[in-house]
Amino acid sequence: MATNPHLEPSDFELMLRGATLRVTRPRLAVLSAVHTHPHSDTDSIIGAVKIDHPQVSRQAVYDSLHRLTAAGLVRLIQPSGSVARYESRVGDNHHHMVCRSCAVITDVDCAVGEAPCLTASDDNGFSIDEAEVTYWGLCPDCYSRKKFAHHTIS
Amino acid sequence: MATNPHLEPSDFELMLRGATLRVTRPRLAVLSAVHTHPHSDTDSIIGAVKIDHPQVSRQAVYDSLHRLTAAGLVRLIQPSGSVARYESRVGDNHHHMVCRSCAVITDVDCAVGEAPCLTASDDNGFSIDEAEVTYWGLCPDCYSRKKFAHHTIS
DNA sequence: GCTGTTGTCTTGACTCAGTCCAGAAAGCGG
DNA sequence: CCGCTTTCTGGACTGAGTCAAGACAACAGC
Numbered sequence: 001m002a003t004n005p006h007l008e009p010s011d012f013e014l015m016l017r018g019a020t021l022r023v024t025r026p027r028l029a030v031l032s033a034v035h036t037h038p039h040s041d042t043d044s045i046i047g048a049v050k051i052d053h054p055q056v057s058r059q060a061v062y063d064s065l066h067r068l069t070a071a072g073l074v075r076l077i078q079p080s081g082s083v084a085r086y087e088s089r090v091g092d093n094h095h096h097m098v099c100r101s102c103a104v105i106t107d108v109d110c111a112v113g114e115a116p117c118l119t120a121s122d123d124n125g126f127s128i129d130e131a132e133v134t135y136w137g138l139c140p141d142c143y144s145r146k147k148f149a150h151h152t153i154s
Numbered sequence: 155m156a157t158n159p160h161l162e163p164s165d166f167e168l169m170l171r172g173a174t175l176r177v178t179r180p181r182l183a184v185l186s187a188v189h190t191h192p193h194s195d196t197d198s199i200i201g202a203v204k205i206d207h208p209q210v211s212r213q214a215v216y217d218s219l220h221r222l223t224a225a226g227l228v229r230l231i232q233p234s235g236s237v238a239r240y241e242s243r244v245g246d247n248h249h250h251m252v253c254r255s256c257a258v259i260t261d262v263d264c265a266v267g268e269a270p271c272l273t274a275s276d277d278n279g280f281s282i283d284e285a286e287v288t289y290w291g292l293c294p295d296c297y298s299r300k301k302f303a304h305h306t307i308s
Numbered sequence: 309g310c311t312g313t314t315g316t317c318t319t320g321a322c323t324c325a326g327t328c329c330a331g332a333a334a335g336c337g338g
Numbered sequence: 339c340c341g342c343t344t345t346c347t348g349g350a351c352t353g354a355g356t357c358a359a360g361a362c363a364a365c366a367g368c
Contacts, residue, residue, distance in 0.1 A: 022335055024345065042325075057347050062326070067345095080232040080286075083325065097280045106278050124260050125294035126251045132234075134286045140279035176364055178316065196354080211318050216355070221316095237354065 019071040026060040027068065029053045034065075034074045035088045039096075039105040042084055079105070079134055095133040101142035108135060173225035180214040181222065183207045188219075188228050189242045193250075193259040196238055231259070233288055249287040255296035262289060 012031040016023045026049070033048040034040070040048070046061045065086055068074045075090045079098045089107065097106045138146065166185040170177045180203070187202040188194070194202070200215045219240060222228045229244045233252045243261060251260045292300065 022344070024335075026346070055347090059327090059348080060346055063345075076234070078234040080230065097278065097282065099280070100283075106280065108278070124251065124262070125297075126253070126260065126289065126291045127297045128251065128289045128291035129254075130290040132288045132290065134288075135280065135282045136284040136286065137280045137282035143279075143281045176315070178364075180317070209318095213319080213356090214317050217317075 015073055019073055021067060021071055024064075025053060026056045027064045029056060030061055030064040031068065031073065031088075034068075034086045038087045038089070038107075039077070039085050041082075042086075045086065077105070079103075095135065097135040097137065097139075099139035099142055100136055101138055101146070104139050106139070108133075169227055173227055175221060175225055175227075178218075179207060180210045181218045183210060184215055184218040185222065185227065185242075188222075188240050192241045192243070192261075193231070193239050195236075196240075199240065233257075233259070249289065251289040251291065251293075253293035253296055254290055255292055255300070258293050260293070262287075 012028050012035075013023050015031065016027055021027065029049045029052060030045060033045045037044060037048055042062065042065065045065070046058055049056050049061055065074065065076075065084075069076050069086070072090055074086045074088055077085050077087060077096060079085075079096065082098070082103060085105065087107075092109075095108045097108055098104075137143075166182050166189075167177050169185065170181055175181065183203045183206060184199060187199045191198060191202055196216065196219065199219070200212055203210050203215055219228065219230075223230050223240070226244055228240050228242055231239050231241060231250060233239075233250070236252070236257060239259065241261075246263075249262045251262055252258075291297075
């Protein structure tokens with residue numbers, strides 16, 4: 001299920017209660033911030049939370065993110081070389097494209113159905129439960145900027 | 155090409171010269187350590203290097219790893235939640251399985267040929283140059299330990 | 309071989325994300 | 339509304355990784 005574009009505060013409250021988590025102001029604010037700013041790093045989420053709730057501490061945001069992640073209400077993504085980022089799309093099997101230049105992250109629906117490369121050529125006895133795919137490249141902006149620079153400078 | 159099991163010091167020297175890198179004791183030691191201890195984190199590599207070369211500094215190892223990575227002689231892997239790890243298999247398109255319990259990493263040959271999931275369902279205008287696949291699960295040891303524990307304790 | 313240039317290594321201070329801890333405060337079931 | 343339980347706050351702390359300046363070593367040319 002993709003992120004619903006318009007979620008009310010009461011929806012976040014229901015999500016928390018549904019996960020048997022206490023409904024607190026910091027958690028509502030964090031949930032809202034992750035939904036409003038997908039793929040944001042922790043500092044951005046802290047900043048977004050503090051706009052509406054300046055009294056919420058950094059630790060509360062860290063703790064809320066950890067609990068929401070453990071409860072499956074948000075998802076932690078951490079591409080190589082990047083700090084922790086969070087997104088609100090959970091439960092589906094989508095992957096990510098990361099721009100090597102500006103580090104922007106975009107969602108990609110799984111190309112190969114539900115279990116993309118879950119069948120490794122040889123599982124070495126591993127019990128695999130998830131296959132995570134990260135596409136690396138250049139986002140449209142950085143790609144055209146690079147082509148443009150190359151074309152005019154060299 | 156997989157890692158050759160028996161590499162001489164002179165082979166490492168040739169690899170460095172082939173990449174037009176200066177041949178220094180720290181670099182040779184780091185190259186050797188990465189080949190001997192694949193998937194090791196930086197601290198382990200520092201430890202392995204210091205056994206034979208106690209005078210080599212931490213910074214030299216960090217710098218060597220960065221340069222060797224930039225030159226393509228070693229590869230940096232960094233699964234979510236893990237510190238930087240290095241391996242010596244480069245140039246092929248293999249992937250990794252990571253144990254959720256003990257964090258051990260194992261190589262997996264690409265299951266789908268050379269460009270596994272490079273064709274995302276919708277590339278959003280991205281110019282993709284690499285698809286990285288990480289399989290998450292339990293290694294044989296942790297899997298059997300978990301089954302055993304479950305069987306005897308509960 | 310020897311020497312100068314260039315690039316590398318050492319030492320030590322520093323940054324920054326994330327964690328730990330103990331006391332204070334707030335949510336929730338009765 | 340009460341009291342138990344869980345969460346939040348503020349501050350100190352950890353640990354991976356970085357930065358910078360000077361000492362040093364590798365390579366190219368003589």
